[in-house]
Amino acid sequence: MQPKAKFGILITVILATLGWLAFTGVSANASYYKTVCEVQKMSNVSSDKKLRLAGDVKPGSIQRDGRRVTFELKEQAETIRVIYDGIEPLPDTFRDNAQAVAEGKLGADGVFHATKIQAKCASKYEKKYGERVEANKAS
Amino acid sequence: MENIGALSLFLALCLSVYAILGSLTGKWRGNNFLIVSAERAVLAVWGLLTFASGMLVYALLTDDFRYAYVASHSSKTMPSIYKFAAWWGGQEGSLLLWTWILSSYSAVVVWQNRRKYRAMMPYVTAIISVTQAFFLILITVPLTPFEVLAVGKEITTVPDGRGLNPLLQYWSMAIHPPTLYLGYVGFVVPFAFAMASLITRAPGDSWIHTTRRWTLVTWMFQSAGILLGAGWAYAVLGWGGYWGWDPVENASLLPWITATAFLHSVMMQEKKGMMKVWNMVLVAATYLLCIFGTFLTRSGVVSSVHAFAQSPIGAYFVTFIVIELAAVTYLILDRLEFLKSESQLESVVSRESSFLFNNLILLASCFSILWGTLFPVISEAVTGEKISVDAPFFNRVNVPIGLFLLFLTGVGPLIAWRRSSIESLKKAFLWPLAGMAVSMGILFALGIRHIFALMSFGLCVFVTWTILSEFYKGAAAISSKSGQNLVAAMVELTHRNTRRYGGYIVHVAIVIMFIGFTGAAFNKDATVEVKEGGKFHLGGYDMTLTKINSGQNDHYRYVSADIAVHVNGSQVATLRPEQRRYTTGDGSSEVAIRRRLNEDLYLNFAGMANEDKAVIQAYVFPLVSWIWIGFAALLGGTIICLIPSKIRYSFPKTQVLGQVVKEGQPVGPR
Numbered sequence: 001m002q003p004k005a006k007f008g009i010l011i012t013v014i015l016a017t018l019g020w021l022a023f024t025g026v027s028a029n030a031s032y033y034k035t036v037c038e039v040q041k042m043s044n045v046s047s048d049k050k051l052r053l054a055g056d057v058k059p060g061s062i063q064r065d066g067r068r069v070t071f072e073l074k075e076q077a078e079t080i081r082v083i084y085d086g087i088e089p090l091p092d093t094f095r096d097n098a099q100a101v102a103e104g105k106l107g108a109d110g111v112f113h114a115t116k117i118q119a120k121c122a123s124k125y126e127k128k129y130g131e132r133v134e135a136n137k138a139s
Numbered sequence: 140m141e142n143i144g145a146l147s148l149f150l151a152l153c154l155s156v157y158a159i160l161g162s163l164t165g166k167w168r169g170n171n172f173l174i175v176s177a178e179r180a181v182l183a184v185w186g187l188l189t190f191a192s193g194m195l196v197y198a199l200l201t202d203d204f205r206y207a208y209v210a211s212h213s214s215k216t217m218p219s220i221y222k223f224a225a226w227w228g229g230q231e232g233s234l235l236l237w238t239w240i241l242s243s244y245s246a247v248v249v250w251q252n253r254r255k256y257r258a259m260m261p262y263v264t265a266i267i268s269v270t271q272a273f274f275l276i277l278i279t280v281p282l283t284p285f286e287v288l289a290v291g292k293e294i295t296t297v298p299d300g301r302g303l304n305p306l307l308q309y310w311s312m313a314i315h316p317p318t319l320y321l322g323y324v325g326f327v328v329p330f331a332f333a334m335a336s337l338i339t340r341a342p343g344d345s346w347i348h349t350t351r352r353w354t355l356v357t358w359m360f361q362s363a364g365i366l367l368g369a370g371w372a373y374a375v376l377g378w379g380g381y382w383g384w385d386p387v388e389n390a391s392l393l394p395w396i397t398a399t400a401f402l403h404s405v406m407m408q409e410k411k412g413m414m415k416v417w418n419m420v421l422v423a424a425t426y427l428l429c430i431f432g433t434f435l436t437r438s439g440v441v442s443s444v445h446a447f448a449q450s451p452i453g454a455y456f457v458t459f460i461v462i463e464l465a466a467v468t469y470l471i472l473d474r475l476e477f478l479k480s481e482s483q484l485e486s487v488v489s490r491e492s493s494f495l496f497n498n499l500i501l502l503a504s505c506f507s508i509l510w511g512t513l514f515p516v517i518s519e520a521v522t523g524e525k526i527s528v529d530a531p532f533f534n535r536v537n538v539p540i541g542l543f544l545l546f547l548t549g550v551g552p553l554i555a556w557r558r559s560s561i562e563s564l565k566k567a568f569l570w571p572l573a574g575m576a577v578s579m580g581i582l583f584a585l586g587i588r589h590i591f592a593l594m595s596f597g598l599c600v601f602v603t604w605t606i607l608s609e610f611y612k613g614a615a616a617i618s619s620k621s622g623q624n625l626v627a628a629m630v631e632l633t634h635r636n637t638r639r640y641g642g643y644i645v646h647v648a649i650v651i652m653f654i655g656f657t658g659a660a661f662n663k664d665a666t667v668e669v670k671e672g673g674k675f676h677l678g679g680y681d682m683t684l685t686k687i688n689s690g691q692n693d694h695y696r697y698v699s700a701d702i703a704v705h706v707n708g709s710q711v712a713t714l715r716p717e718q719r720r721y722t723t724g725d726g727s728s729e730v731a732i733r734r735r736l737n738e739d740l741y742l743n744f745a746g747m748a749n750e751d752k753a754v755i756q757a758y759v760f761p762l763v764s765w766i767w768i769g770f771a772a773l774l775g776g777t778i779i780c781l782i783p784s785k786i787r788y789s790f791p792k793t794q795v796l797g798q799v800v801k802e803g804q805p806v807g808p809r
Binding site: 087092 | 531
């Protein structure tokens, strides 16, 4: 066989394998980014669809019970109750009013079961003294 | 007074534009004075930016809260070292640092080559200055670090600043951004030389020779920056991980991958005159990914835990990247004839082929990471839904890639150029493969069933064996001639060809890191609620919470736990994980880590469950320390590569000496 043909076959095999891994990886790991309002508006959220739920942590709603943490995410007037039961500790930035993204699934009872929480404090980098307004308009 | 900083930035912008126009016009008109004046403009830009940076640092150190930047990123109580680090603690300041580093690099380039490469240099100056001007536009127009606070038209001040986020007040985080920038910004130099040699159709590979050290140094800084960030995440963020496939982390990894591919594939060009187009593509890709990474981290295009502000600079970056991409693509396509390969691939089992697959797989990894990172953006554009993929996706694709790369690391250096016979393969690989099989068998018998972990450890043995045998063979030959002992002979061997043996040391460093990464397959964790006097255990450790402390000082309130750690009944350590709440409102957990070569015990104080019960998260991370040891070895190996070899090797090489012009065909453009 010509070396070129051999290279062609090898390269195709490698790329096909990786492509297959990536393709199946996406379908197994895809999670849909939704804000609290969007979830509340959706009529029927299938409970096996992975979601990344974004909102602000409602002040005073964080309750710890061992490693289990419950809190509420709010956006405007809507709130969703979240139960976190993951392995990783909550980030230091997770506290009242923080912008948080909870990863997990929405239960049939309307409670969100999260396996991972990301948070960033709203104030830290975004608002400055003499704030320029356009910084927040985009979000 | 307050405007001098902003003014010097503006002047620097004007001079950069002058450097672009001056060097191009000078080259075009053949006016050497213009070319030299453009180069001096580059030096002047450095002077102005150094002055502006000095202004900002001075304002930070003297708590000049009239500046919005100082007020938002520094505070009176911060130690001076972090006041200084606040230079790059925020968007505007870090862009200024980026620009300053770029101007320092370009000043060095201009100075080094003031008598060399006169044909190429005007283009090099112009290309670097284009990037310089772009970043200067960013910090003069939308994001100036010298904005002053004002009420009405009165400049005003605030009593105290907000301070730097306490999470960032940590030694490796203070040096992580500058290190990373030294790496990213530096790639503009090889890029500029590559493009300049394309434009001038410079004969030979001179751009590769001049930029080899630049490439290595910037690659080293990129590696160091990435690993410092990983080390910081591990020691500070409290989740015990060092890599989370977060968009910002990915952004830093992408150019590193293409740079690594480039470092390997240049050897093909130097020794065989092959892959010339590919090298151009790689050097351009690395440079553009550096810019793209800066864009990704700062524009808020993809959501990330590393929060920089959502700022209006996205459009600037997109415009800049699109224009540069178009220019590079045009240049390469237009000069394909100039980049013609001088020899052909002859066999699948050859050194060339191992380089080819190394590059293919690195690029595949790069592409998968880019795809995964941008997936939310792509899916939103296509389906209207923002879909993201997380760590399992990246691991799924990149773990097999990593293992294959590790395999190539062992194979590549031993396999012959052009083609290898079965006989020579047997001679080179029989024993290392046997060692791999035996070690995998032993580990399997010890109860390790994790398939990737088994493969990884096996491959680590394989690669180490091949590299050590290379060292041994070379050193034995020297010592039999000179009578030196084996260790001295190895030093001598390395010194004779630093590039080759330094490279091997970097390979060993990668193996050591892979051992560390593989340890993650055996992590253990437990979350417990304990009172004072309560006991818990994890792995081989028995732990007792002896005391819960709480209190406060000027900066923060804290709660901490004293935990006595016992192994086999005898106390080995007392650890004190702590949780802090700063007066500024920020929180931070100070984890306690007992680092050992075999495993780390990692304790995090998660909070109080009620009045007298603390929530402690305990983790055992096997082999993590190997990553940091590998890091040190990687730095060492790269530095050895930079030392000039004692003996200059010349390689047999095919070279195109001339072209036969066929009748009726026009001679290609010169």
